[in-house]
Amino acid sequence: xxxxxxIFACLVPWGPARAQNQAxxxxxxxxxxxxxxxxxFAGGLKFCNELDGKHFYFQARDRVLDLEEYxxxxxxxxxxxxxxxxxxKPWTEQDAAERWDQVQKQAASDQANCQLVASLPALEKQxxxxxxxxxxxxxxx
Numbered sequence: 001x002x003x004x005x006x007i008f009a010c011l012v013p014w015g016p017a018r019a020q021n022q023a024x025x026x027x028x029x030x031x032x033x034x035x036x037x038x039x040x041f042a043g044g045l046k047f048c049n050e051l052d053g054k055h056f057y058f059q060a061r062d063r064v065l066d067l068e069e070y071x072x073x074x075x076x077x078x079x080x081x082x083x084x085x086x087x088x089k090p091w092t093e094q095d096a097a098e099r100w101d102q103v104q105k106q107a108a109s110d111q112a113n114c115q116l117v118a119s120l121p122a123l124e125k126q127x128x129x130x131x132x133x134x135x136x137x138x139x140x141x
Contacts (some may be wrong), residue, residue, distance in 0.1 A: 024134070027127040034120040041113045048114035056107040067107055074100055 016075065044057035048086075050064045051057060058065045074096040081090035 005037075023129050024127060027093040027123055027130065030116075031120065031123050031127065033115045034123060037113050038117045038120065041117070044110055044113065045117060048118070051107070051114050053109075053111045057110050058101050059121055065103075067103065070103055071100055 015094075041057075043059060043062055044051065047055075047057055047064045054067050055064045056067065056070075074091075077084070077091040078093045078096040081092075083089070084091045084095055087095060
């Protein structure tokens with residue numbers, strides 16, 4: 001029994017440090033994600049003020065498209081059975097519905113990407129503050 005108490009006593013002081021390390025690791029993960037998004041979504045970042053969930057970044061033309069207008073265009077393509085080069089056949093209502101689902105998800109993703117990159121300075125500041133707090137107790141000892 002005394003061995004168990006000794007082990008427990010040795011583990012107790014590490015509780016706050018472990019929580020602080022976990023918080024730092026979480027922040028580092030978010031910072032990494034934000035930096036990667038900044039690189040991979042570089043073309044869309046200049047349009048972040050427009051990427052509000054109702055618009056999406058159309059990389060092929062380096063521009064932002066309105067979801068509702070795009071939806072109407074998809075419906076017209078299906079109605080007129082315009083050739084769909086991706087599927088090598090005319091557009092169908094199912095093709096249009098599938099593409100509509102994709103661009104809605106893309107609009108949400110684009111908005112989230114912009115928010116993540118915008119949060120990068122605050123995340124880096126939080127990590128710096130956390131690092132300062134972690135180094136301060138070590139310097140006192």
